[in-house]
Amino acid sequence: MIERNDEYYMRLALKEAEKALEEGEIPVGAVVVCEDQIVAKAHNQTERLNDATAHAEMIALTAAMNALGAKYLSECTVYVTLEPCQMCSGALYWSKVKRLVFGATDEQRGFEHIGCRVHPQTDITRGILKEESEELMKRFFLKIRK
Amino acid sequence: MIERNDEYYMRLALKEAEKALEEGEIPVGAVVVCEDQIVAKAHNQTERLNDATAHAEMIALTAAMNALGAKYLSECTVYVTLEPCQMCSGALYWSKVKRLVFGATDEQRGFEHIGCRVHPQTDITRGILKEESEELMKRFFLKIRK
Numbered sequence: 193m194i195e196r197n198d199e200y201y202m203r204l205a206l207k208e209a210e211k212a213l214e215e216g217e218i219p220v221g222a223v224v225v226c227e228d229q230i231v232a233k234a235h236n237q238t239e240r241l242n243d244a245t246a247h248a249e250m251i252a253l254t255a256a257m258n259a260l261g262a263k264y265l266s267e268c269t270v271y272v273t274l275e276p277c278q279m280c281s282g283a284l285y286w287s288k289v290k291r292l293v294f295g296a297t298d299e300q301r302g303f304e305h306i307g308c309r310v311h312p313q314t315d316i317t318r319g320i321l322k323e324e325s326e327e328l329m330k331r332f333f334l335k336i337r338k
Numbered sequence: 339m340i341e342r343n344d345e346y347y348m349r350l351a352l353k354e355a356e357k358a359l360e361e362g363e364i365p366v367g368a369v370v371v372c373e374d375q376i377v378a379k380a381h382n383q384t385e386r387l388n389d390a391t392a393h394a395e396m397i398a399l400t401a402a403m404n405a406l407g408a409k410y411l412s413e414c415t416v417y418v419t420l421e422p423c424q425m426c427s428g429a430l431y432w433s434k435v436k437r438l439v440f441g442a443t444d445e446q447r448g449f450e451h452i453g454c455r456v457h458p459q460t461d462i463t464r465g466i467l468k469e470e471s472e473e474l475m476k477r478f479f480l481k482i483r484k
Contacts, residue, residue, distance in 0.1 A: 242407060263389065278427065279425050279432060282424035286391055307453050307454075309452075
């Protein structure tokens with residue numbers, strides 16, 4: 193049996209990011225897990241939805257709240273392939289997630305790099321499968337340059 | 339004919355905030371205006387939608403992008419009764435709005451107070467009908483204390 197650890201869930205988030213890449217979106221994926229159950233998965237859809245706010249985390253958080261019928265996600269862990277931006281970290285703040293696990297850092301727009309915050313109760317783990325996430329980003333930028 | 343200035347549109351945003359108050363929501367309203375046309379109006383719906391991210395601005399921005407079929411709102415002014423939070427200012431950042439006009443300040447969670455930002459191209463006007471917005475907030479807190 194496969195152990196369901198941070199790497200396991202981050203691989204699922206990376207699968208979501210790959211879907212985004214195939215669709216011509218910036219490759220970011222997110223998975224929300226509550227007591228070892230996946231309650232939401234999403235990838236960036238800003239192009240498809242024509243909505244600059246349709247980041248993977250925003251879609252996944254709203255889907256998780258709908259699935260659980262709960263306004264707060266204080267029992268949930270959110271896995272994201274890239275360090276969340278100001279908007280998404282604000283959404284994580286409001287939803288009071290228990291844990292945030294992210295892959296690659298975003299030195300330009302990542303919330304920690306620009307001095308934004310998540311909820312003080314949220315525990316943060318960084319760098320899980322970061323190389324895989326960075327690789328997807330590189331493939332995206334190579335693709336759009338062509 | 340009524341002049342359609344900042345006060346005019348902020349009164350409409352305040353009407354949205356009043357709707358929120360009637361529904362037991364934190365009274366915040368938002369209106370998006372593009373070339374003197376209202377393209378979206380919304381109020382806070384976190385309780386009704388059971389979604390901690392359903393702030394007035396988030397709903398109004400997505401509605402405006404849908405209405406205009408545009409991913410960016412670089413010709414739009416967003417009127418909000420209260421200083422936006424980290425999440426909503428992040429959404430304003432991504433949607434590249436031309437102008438942000440807000441009423442009351444939020445010293446605890448307002449984006450300017452906690453050091454977050456909107457897009458550098460966004461022009462900001464503060465304090466329009468701020469007393470009216472503050473009054474609605476006071477009524478909300480009196481109501482929930484009862």
